[in-house]
Amino acid sequence: MRWDPYSLTADADFEPFWSDRLNGGGRRLLLILGRGFDVRTLAAARRLHALGADIRVWQLAFDNGLGDSAVRSAKTTENHEGLLELFGEDRVKVVPIEIGGPSGAAVTPLNTQTALQGAGDPLEFDDIVVDISAMPRMVAMTAVSVLLHRLDKVAKAGGASVNLHVTIAESVSADVGAAKGSLRDNVSFVRGFSGHLEEQTTQNWPRVWFPVLGEGQKDRLSLIQELLDPDEICPVIPFPTKKPRRGDEVVGEHRETLFDDFLIEPANILLASEYNPFEAYKQIYTAMDQYKRALSTMGGCKLFVSPLSSKLLSIGVLLACYDHRYGSGSNDDFDVGIPYVETAVYGDPDQAGTVGFELHSMWIRGDWEEALSAPIVADGDEQGRPDKPPVPN
Numbered sequence: 001m002r003w004d005p006y007s008l009t010a011d012a013d014f015e016p017f018w019s020d021r022l023n024g025g026g027r028r029l030l031l032i033l034g035r036g037f038d039v040r041t042l043a044a045a046r047r048l049h050a051l052g053a054d055i056r057v058w059q060l061a062f063d064n065g066l067g068d069s070a071v072r073s074a075k076t077t078e079n080h081e082g083l084l085e086l087f088g089e090d091r092v093k094v095v096p097i098e099i100g101g102p103s104g105a106a107v108t109p110l111n112t113q114t115a116l117q118g119a120g121d122p123l124e125f126d127d128i129v130v131d132i133s134a135m136p137r138m139v140a141m142t143a144v145s146v147l148l149h150r151l152d153k154v155a156k157a158g159g160a161s162v163n164l165h166v167t168i169a170e171s172v173s174a175d176v177g178a179a180k181g182s183l184r185d186n187v188s189f190v191r192g193f194s195g196h197l198e199e200q201t202t203q204n205w206p207r208v209w210f211p212v213l214g215e216g217q218k219d220r221l222s223l224i225q226e227l228l229d230p231d232e233i234c235p236v237i238p239f240p241t242k243k244p245r246r247g248d249e250v251v252g253e254h255r256e257t258l259f260d261d262f263l264i265e266p267a268n269i270l271l272a273s274e275y276n277p278f279e280a281y282k283q284i285y286t287a288m289d290q291y292k293r294a295l296s297t298m299g300g301c302k303l304f305v306s307p308l309s310s311k312l313l314s315i316g317v318l319l320a321c322y323d324h325r326y327g328s329g330s331n332d333d334f335d336v337g338i339p340y341v342e343t344a345v346y347g348d349p350d351q352a353g354t355v356g357f358e359l360h361s362m363w364i365r366g367d368w369e370e371a372l373s374a375p376i377v378a379d380g381d382e383q384g385r386p387d388k389p390p391v392p393n
Contacts, residue, residue, distance in 0.1 A: 195337020
């Protein structure tokens with residue numbers, strides 16, 4: 001498993017980690033964030049700016065082809081002006097992304113990839129930080145996926161090894177408050193993770209679906225289930241959680257859909273850590289691997305994982321799918337898909353009751369991996385690996 005061990009920094013350790021990382025200056029840092037109305041939009045930007053780093057910014061500006069309400073527009077403008085005050089207009093590049101499109105057209109993943117490819121050369125930087133706090137889910141996961149894949153390919157070919165980090169100001173209540181609105185009527189897939197759902201040569205492969213659940217996901221569940229028509233469904237419930245009974249409440253809210261409509265067996269329910277995306281990655285990866293092995297006698301299988309919970313858990317989903325698709329244990333006998341239903345029209349956010357949030361920083365590729373995998377000379381010139389990576393885990 002690629003991210004075992006891992007590097008995760010949470011809240012109070014954010015400044016010490018980045019201060020140590022930037023110590024001595026000279027590191028070129030690219031911050032990619034969303035242009036949005038969320039109260040957490042500038043959380044990571046403010047803390048990184050306070051460290052005096054040499055930072056350039058790509059601001060992903062989303063356009064769904066519809067007008068914003070006065071409330072959302074005012075909050076978005078306030079966040080944008082705050083960003084310019086931090087870094088100056090000359091250091092902020094606005095990167096437009098069209099996330100609307102004709103009815104039934106899933107354009108967000110492709111447009112996100114195209115926009116990032118046209119924004120500039122990520123190889124000019126030592127560290128890239130993708131802050132997903134104010135990004136729509138499909139934009140966030142596609143951005144992390146395409147950057148990770150591109151940087152991996154360059155490094156594998158002998159080119160520069162650029163460090164990639166993901167940050168998020170995590171708050172379940174803020175997520176729920178920002179999620180008001182109506183859904184699209186079609187299912188989108190993260191770029192590169194379609195699962196080849198309609199491929200004729202693999203139509204007979206069993207389909208296994210892992211919906212990672214959060215609050216208010218009944219409509220998304222129904223739309224995705226109808227499209228996938230899975231042979232097996234394994235709901236993933238957040239546990240352990242900050243709120244002791246959150247997992248029970250999520251199951252209770254979706255009880256009718258899960259047990260009456262989908263006929264799920266309680267034994268199929270899986271658990272994934274709410275506040276540690278790397279632990280969630282390991283739990284989801286292992287469950288996927290078990291199905292992959294069990295169904296290998298049938299020629300292969302198609303695995304689908306839907307990120308319907310917090311954005312922090314969504315990164316765990318992405319890493320599990322990425323490792324199965326591109327990792328050392330990948331093969332051609334199964335496909336991996338990440339289906340999701342985007343929000344079509346956002347309502348006005350209700351984040352007034354949000355009491356703080358925790359800022360997480362995940363180091364998902366770069367220097368620490370090379371240090372971990374490089375052979376070292378030990379007693380008697382024996383070759384080995386260090387017991388621990390040179391990062392917090």
